[in-house]
Amino acid sequence: MNFANDYNDVQEEFAKEVRAWLDENVPKDLVRPRNILKMSREQWEMRRGLCRKLGEKGWLYPSYPAEYGGGGLGGDKAAVLHIEMAARGLSLPPLYDSGKLAAPTVLACGTEEQKRRLLPPMLKGEKITWQLFTEPEAGTDEASQQTNALRSTKEKDYFIVNGSKIFVGALYSPPDQFLLLTRSSLDAPRHQNLAMFIAPADLPGVQIYPLNLFSEGTTSQVCYQSSDSAPGVKHSVFFEDVKIHESYLIGGDQDGWKVSTATLTVEHGDKQTAAGTGAAFIPRNFMVEKFLEQCRKNPRIKARLRQNPHLLNDVVDAYIGGQIERLFLTRNAGLPRAGKRVPYAGPQTTLFIKNQGLAMTGYMARVLGPYALTSDEEWGMEDGLFEVCERAGLCIAPGGTPEALKIVISRGLRIGR
């Protein structure tokens, strides 16, 4: 395996084309604030514009089938796109969009007609999707959905949705559509009583309210050079007698559990499915980089390390953690390209990153000491970076809690239920 991830000749040639295109099409005034909550609406709109341009070219979802609006590219070329975007501090897609969960779900479970109707707007960046799974009483225990989508007794081809969702969405609303998990039967046994929809977000009876949470997102969402998600701003969504046509139902009336498994397989970090768009993506963790830079260059931190040599353990642990993270991601990127699948690779990496994010907050607090508390460029880390990292490290629930990930890993190892 090539751990350096150098380009081969074909990739190098393609990278020239990609760089030239990005030079021309990435807006010059597009900025990447360290604290993603500082992204203005104008900046967000710029990213939407970039999504559409990438989508037109098939480069927003490069490894998806071209017939549905993707790029139809193999892993090697898709990797180049991810890497070249990351080099500019951008990800694919360059803003928060649960289309990266909805698209593989439709690809795996939708009918041919649905793939042709629903995938192109997502893959071409025309529609932004939010994932609506979590409810006040249904987080890890996702099968406990209480938002009902029941077949209308008067109009049989419609479902009537009532209920609420929590912790969903992103910085700017409204989205164009939801990937919506619901309960479709009040009588059927657990796991056979759910239904999944791609539902338009502007249906009458839908109401969206912002929630302000303590974190800007998880470590991987805020600490990678190229992550553009902003899940720190989340929303509650309420449904009151919302009518959804059955053409938006993915799978059968009672197939929601099976369909959500397709979504969660990707969300838990398994990018090895054919549709896994992140397959070749090896981001840089700028939080680790910035911290090590402080340890090397900041005279006050250097003095602290000289006076407290035991703190060097924390510096070394931060470095090693960053390297393990990179190697896990490199391995995961290499697997699909080598035609191999390791069922626990994704959740194993996600779990490691969550634990490493939490550990980083301790390393940084101990080593930086009082300098962790200032955002002054000369005295501390830029742009309040320590606090961003600390909040992100504590944000371990999205995409599965560590306990949930351990259950998924154990199943992959065939030692779970």
Ligand SMILES: Cc1cc2nc3c(=O)[nH]c(=O)nc-3n(C[C@H](O)[C@H](O)[C@H](O)COP(=O)(O)OP(=O)(O)OC[C@H]3O[C@@H](n4cnc5c(N)ncnc54)[C@H](O)[C@@H]3O)c2cc1C
């Ligand atoms: C910033 C943020 C962004 C989010 N984004 C989205 C989103 O876009 N869309 C969406 O649908 N949801 C989203 N969520 C919700 C997230 O998926 C849930 O918070 C998560 O699934 C955990 O559910 P919960 O909060 O109800 O905690 P609970 O499920 O109540 O868990 C509480 C604790 O109990 C543990 N636990 C629960 N069950 C078990 C078990 N069987 N075995 C062992 N331990 C267990 C958990 O690990 C956890 O420590 C987001 C949450 C946050 C904080």
